[in-house]
Amino acid sequence: MGSRCGFPRVFLGIAIEPPLNTASNPVMLSPTRRTFLASALAGAGSALLPRSAMALQVVDLQLILAIDCSYSVDQREYNLQVGAIGDALGQPEIRQAIGEGPSGSIALSLVQWSSEYSQIMALPWTLVTEGNAAAVGQRISKLPRMTADGATSMAAAVYTSMDYFNQSAYQSARRTIDISADGRNNNGPYMPQARDVATANGITINGLPILLEDPTLDYYFKHNVVGGPGSFVEKAIDYEDFRRAIRRKLLREIQFVPVALLDDPNGHYFR
Numbered sequence: 001m002g003s004r005c006g007f008p009r010v011f012l013g014i015a016i017e018p019p020l021n022t023a024s025n026p027v028m029l030s031p032t033r034r035t036f037l038a039s040a041l042a043g044a045g046s047a048l049l050p051r052s053a054m055a056l057q058v059v060d061l062q063l064i065l066a067i068d069c070s071y072s073v074d075q076r077e078y079n080l081q082v083g084a085i086g087d088a089l090g091q092p093e094i095r096q097a098i099g100e101g102p103s104g105s106i107a108l109s110l111v112q113w114s115s116e117y118s119q120i121m122a123l124p125w126t127l128v129t130e131g132n133a134a135a136v137g138q139r140i141s142k143l144p145r146m147t148a149d150g151a152t153s154m155a156a157a158v159y160t161s162m163d164y165f166n167q168s169a170y171q172s173a174r175r176t177i178d179i180s181a182d183g184r185n186n187n188g189p190y191m192p193q194a195r196d197v198a199t200a201n202g203i204t205i206n207g208l209p210i211l212l213e214d215p216t217l218d219y220y221f222k223h224n225v226v227g228g229p230g231s232f233v234e235k236a237i238d239y240e241d242f243r244r245a246i247r248r249k250l251l252r253e254i255q256f257v258p259v260a261l262l263d264d265p266n267g268h269y270f271r
Contacts, residue, residue, distance in 0.1 A: 056171040059127070060101030063108050063253060064161045068181040070114040071150035072213065077239045078145050081180065084243035085110070086141025088250050090134035097254045099130030106254060107170040110140060113157035115149035116188030122146055125168050151187030154179055154225060155194035158205065162198055176228075176253055180208035180242070184220050195227045204228030208249055212238040 067081050088094055098106055110123035122143050128136050161177045177198065185191040198205055205228055207221035214220075218235040226233055232252065236245035 056169060057107075057127070058103055059105045059107045059170045059172045060098075060103050060174070061106040061254060062125075062165060062168055062170055062172045062175045063106055064111055064164060064177045065108070065123075066111045066113055066154075066157045066161055066177055066179040068114070068152065068183075068210075069112040069118075069145060069147045069149075070152045070181075070183065071148065072152070072183050073148075075145065077182075080239045080242055081246075082110075082143050083141050084246050085250075086137035086139075087243065088247040089128070089137030089140070091247060094247070094251055094254060095130045095133045097251055098128060098133055101254075105129045107168060107172070108136065109164060109168075110143065111157060111161060111164070112143075112146050113153065113160070114147045115151035116153040116156045118147045118149045119157050119160040120146045121164060125164075125170065127170075152181060152183045152185060153188035154181055154185045155189035155191040156187075158191075158194040158198050159189065162201065162203065165203065174204065175202065176204045176206060178206050178208065178249065178253060179225065180210065180236075180246075182210040182212055182217070182239075183214060184217065185224070191224045195225060199227040202228075204231050206231055206249065206253060207233045208236060208242070208245055209233065210236045210239060210242060 065085060067078075067085075069078060073081075098104070106128050107125050108123070108128045109121060109125045111119055112122045113119040123140060126136055157179060158177060165175050195205055205226050207218075207226045209217035209221045211217050218233050221233045221235075234245050234249040234252070236242045
């Protein structure tokens with residue numbers, strides 16, 4: 001494995017190369033050497049290293065929706081994903097959950113991912129309140145597909161999402177990556193190690209496996225993908241079922257529950 005962007009081949013024992021540096025395209029953000037290594041070295045129980053000395057807006061949750069855009073996902077299935085997410089954000093119970101948090105707001109970003117070198121921030125960090133959630137949902141439902149590479153690299157999506165947290169203009173007690181996929185990690189970094197680095201930095205990973213092509217994908221998610229306080233798996237039988245699953249998943253992620261009151265902060269749950 002080479003080091004195309006000046007990255008070391010291995011850090012912390014993890015074989016990894018980040019996405020290609022695409023400076024000409026502002027939405028394709030690749031981890032820099034400094035922030036990528038800082039994220040990995042921060043250690044268990046610590047947050048990512050500080051951003052610049054700017055005032056960060058406090059929100060109840062920073063949430064990255066990382067959706068599968070690999071070769072196995074056709075255009076109809078992509079449309080079902082973004083349409084379901086958009087619809088969910090307009091639902092009264094989800095809007096109410098956003099409004100009931102201490103700050104009454106969350107910060108949301110959407111990442112389209114596929115192969116090791118293709119992760120795109122399709123929706124930049126956006127402040128979401130009870131009042132504008134439906135409008136943000138409409139914006140998401142109209143997002144064009146920006147990648148369709150062949151392979152499935154959830155791990156690279158996790159590492160890239162970690163860097164996106166480091167670039168956020170928000171701060172929160174909870175940071176969550178909500179990753180959906182219809183297949184297993186088959187490209188790039190090792191998924192369990194990516195999970196461990198993320199959780200060591202205080203990031204929770206929840207999973208939404210789509211079982212259309214792999215009926216045991218939910219068990220793969222349980223043992224290899226999800227992690228962190230209160231992490232859980234919300235499975236969808238197929239892409240048509242994604243609408244139900246993402247609504248339940250978002251509601252659970254957004255609802256304000258102090259970590260001390262979670263059933264088992266280290267547990268993984270199925271729905």
